Amino acid sequence: MIQYNVSYTKAxxxxxEFKATFPCQDSNILHLQLPSxxxxxxxxxxxxxxxxxxxxxxxxxxxxxxxxxxxxLWAVDTKGYPFVHIEYTYYSADLxxxxxxxxxxxxxINPVNCFFYNPEKLExxxxxxxELPSTFNVATGLKSLGENKFEAINFDDLADCPMLASAxxxxxxxxxxxVKFHICIHANAHAPEA
Numbered sequence: 001m002i003q004y005n006v007s008y009t010k011a012x013x014x015x016x017e018f019k020a021t022f023p024c025q026d027s028n029i030l031h032l033q034l035p036s037x038x039x040x041x042x043x044x045x046x047x048x049x050x051x052x053x054x055x056x057x058x059x060x061x062x063x064x065x066x067x068x069x070x071x072x073l074w075a076v077d078t079k080g081y082p083f084v085h086i087e088y089t090y091y092s093a094d095l096x097x098x099x100x101x102x103x104x105x106x107x108x109i110n111p112v113n114c115f116f117y118n119p120e121k122l123e124x125x126x127x128x129x130x131e132l133p134s135t136f137n138v139a140t141g142l143k144s145l146g147e148n149k150f151e152a153i154n155f156d157d158l159a160d161c162p163m164l165a166s167a168x169x170x171x172x173x174x175x176x177x178x179v180k181f182h183i184c185i186h187a188n189a190h191a192p193e194a
Contacts, residue, residue, distance in 0.1 A: 002124050004115065007131035011104045014093040015052070020086050022118060024078045032086065033119045034072040035112040038098050039160055045098070047113040048072040052089040059083060074116075090114040097162075106186055107132060107165040117155040126152040135167040139184035 003021040024030040034051070036044050048071050056064040056076045064084060066076040078084055090113070092102040100113040107130070118124060130148045132138070141161035142150035152158035166186040173182050 002126045004128045014102050016090045016092050018088050023083045025082045030076040030078050032074045032116040036072050050091040054088040057085040109163045111158045123154045126158050136165040137169040139164045
């Protein structure tokens, strides 16, 4: 299972901090891919331009050598370790549905912008912990494990589940033809008239 922790200290800088652990028992080189596509948009994106301070570590904290093969593909020399840690910062200042944004009031993540996957292990599960203010409510399609912890069955599941968190998050629910729909809005919104 791939484990991620996402946090921040100064929201006004728009810097999201990512820490991840990737298993790599059967390989001396771990490839880590950042997507360049967005679901439903049929266009390429250059999300790797927002990656800062990328680094890789062994289980005991040794800095591991890596190379950047393409604009959005990294290769880490695992030195035979069973897993490696990576850390990086993502600059999150673009507020639109296809991007990732951070402010004092809003935490919005589009996973294809900022989560890595191993192209040789596309079916690996993800466990994700978000460090958020206690006043924030969370909306996402990911399976909740409680306490701002979530799980994705694979990278496609993660990629299809943006996450919105805010203290002013409003949730409206309606049903049509036995299908339940949820609408989540970051604002002082009012329920629509029936």
